Amino acid sequence: MTLTDRQKEIIDIVKKYQPITGKEIGERLFLTRSALRTDFSILTGMKILESKPKIGYTYIGKDETEKVKDIMGPPITIDTNLSVYETIINIFSKDVGTIFITDNDQLVGVVSRKDLLKIAIGKTDIDKIPINVIMTRMPNIIYVEENDSVLDSVKKLIAHQIDSLPVVRVEEKNGIKFLKIVGRLTKTNITKLFMEFLSK
Structure with a gap:
């Protein structure tokens, strides 16, 4: 699956500032957390990001493009x-x-x-x-x-x-x-x- 530009931007933010909450990611993109819910779901489902309660999102190292x-x-x-x-x-x-x-x-x-x-x-x-x-x-x-x-x-x-x-x-x-x-x-x-x- 090809990622959108916004999803790639989310990954870059997480790589740079991890662990980081969804709210903090939203603030950096000038969007609400709810507006990014689908993007977070796709990125965690593809095992690119991991979400930990009370900690936030971390990058778990899988390549963004399926090989x-x-x-x-x-x-x-x-x-x-x-x-x-x-x-x-x-x-x-x-x-x-x-x-x-x-x-x-x-x-x-x-x-x-x-x-x-x-x-x-x-x-x-x-x-x-x-x-x-x-x-x-x-x-x-x-x-x-x-x-x-x-x-x-x-x-x-x-x-x-x-x-x-x-x-x-x-x-x-x-x-x-x-x-x-x-x-x-x-x-x-x-x-x-x-x-x-x-x-x-």
């Missing part, structure tokens, strides 16, 4: 040397719409059920075709990094009309940078986050 690493699931991957047939078995047994292809933990490709269906209905021998022949490769893979904001990641999901994104960490080996896959962000992860927020 991908906070809600991502484990990556669903296969090795690059598997066949199309073996990939089909994997994608259906793991019940996912997209599977990520790796080479020594490095993200090298992505393939969806739609990609597999297209080749499976042809007259090709899918048991002999390696998955790296049909997978989407870099630089055409849409991905996010673990410290990206959830909001920016949702925008990518919507813009590219996809169900999941590989979550990567940029690492370096022998002076060469590569993308290590560390997670998977799906529409289900986003929905769970939304439900948690609504239930607070």
Whole structure:
């Protein structure tokens, strides 16, 4: 969730003057405490601020922006040397719409059920075709990094009309940078986050 400018200002005030009461925060913003009630509720619900009776608000250190690493699931991957047939078995047994292809933990490709269906209905021998022949490769893979904001990641999901994104960490080996896959962000992860927020 993206915070409003006023909520960010409240956080800055609490960081600087904590512990501080709601009334004192209101005075600094020239607003009543009741006018800020919703903001306080959101900030405490998101565990950015903590409210203690007779003491006031304190900042408890959570980043104001939800990060991908906070809600991502484990990556669903296969090795690059598997066949199309073996990939089909994997994608259906793991019940996912997209599977990520790796080479020594490095993200090298992505393939969806739609990609597999297209080749499976042809007259090709899918048991002999390696998955790296049909997978989407870099630089055409849409991905996010673990410290990206959830909001920016949702925008990518919507813009590219996809169900999941590989979550990567940029690492370096022998002076060469590569993308290590560390997670998977799906529409289900986003929905769970939304439900948690609504239930607070």
